Amino acid sequence: MAVTDALALPGEADTHVLPAETVRAAIGTGQERLCALLPGLTDAGVREPSELPGWTRAHVLSHLEGVALALARQARYALRGELIEPYDGGRPARAAAIEAGAVRGAAALGDAVRAALAEASAAWAAVGPADWQRPVKHRDGTLRSALLCWWRELEIHTADARIGHAPRGWPRELCHHLLDHLSPRVPQDLPLVLTSTDDTFSRRYGDTGVPAVTVSGPLTDLAAWLSGRTPHHPLDCRRSDRTIPPPDLLDWP
Known part of the structure; x- marks a missing residue:
């Protein structure tokens, strides 16, 4: 296994690595889980509080939509040898998009999240074994760090949305x-x-x-x-x- 196709586990960088393909598979499982939970949303339900203070479930799902697209864009541009900000307009635009997206009803919100997850799947599937060290603008990192960020965002915020998946279901890795x-x-x-x-x-x-x-x-x-x-x-x-x-x-x- 090439080093460029592996992601180190904590405290095990010298002896054990977590293959990027394993992370992509875990993300695929997480995305499928989220898609399966979305049909259970109701217009009243998305207005209920999430685990994040001041945010409804709709806010969390709108944020998940945005970060899925933002990190997918990092991947697509990195493969062209280009750097781009995760969000056009920076954090103010990110915050405004979350608020605007959170007013949607359950059906529209679910459709938007599914579309964003499909875009994320396509973008990350295009990354090859030799690409993980390509730089990205997100935190001045690499495609490797951006993939791990998407994994964290997906799993943590699916739990934050309180729609049927909690931290006790997080995988060991x-x-x-x-x-x-x-x-x-x-x-x-x-x-x-x-x-x-x-x-x-x-x-x-x-x-x-x-x-x-x-x-x-x-x-x-x-x-x-x-x-x-x-x-x-x-x-x-x-x-x-x-x-x-x-x-x-x-x-x-």
Whole structure:
């Protein structure tokens, strides 16, 4: 396997890699799941609150539509050797498009999301094994980082929409990726150990020379907590064997 066709798993960059094809397959599964959930939407239902404060389900789905198209555009332009901003007009235009899209009824919203997912599928299917290091404008990254971003956005916001898929359904590989990608959320002065109770996994963040805060729970719940979402089960959080509330985390990287 060429290095350009592989995506490193957290803490395993020297010995294990996650093939890009595996990520694309996981994205395909996630997109199929979302498409299967869309027919259950109603006009009243899309106006109900999502998991994100101040956003309805329609806001989340409108955002998913937009980010699917934005990252698909990154892929298409990168394959031409060109760089382009993810959103014409930047973040203000992105915010305006979400608000405008959120007023649509369930049928129109569902059609738009399905069309965006089809565009995403076509764009990412065109990326070949030697293309993953091509640069993109999104965060000055590569097609590799943009693919992983789409995976995160798809899975996390499908759960945020509260339409039938929750963080407890996130795949193991995604959870490990999130625990790596979101490590900047852990304050530098917070020694932290995350220990999975259903997986042979433990990860330490921060200084190893001082007592750490230990947070234990199922792998999906650890990933949900680090991503700012509500765990399905309460997490066990301790410092020096004393139960404490989970620590505050920093903003998303």
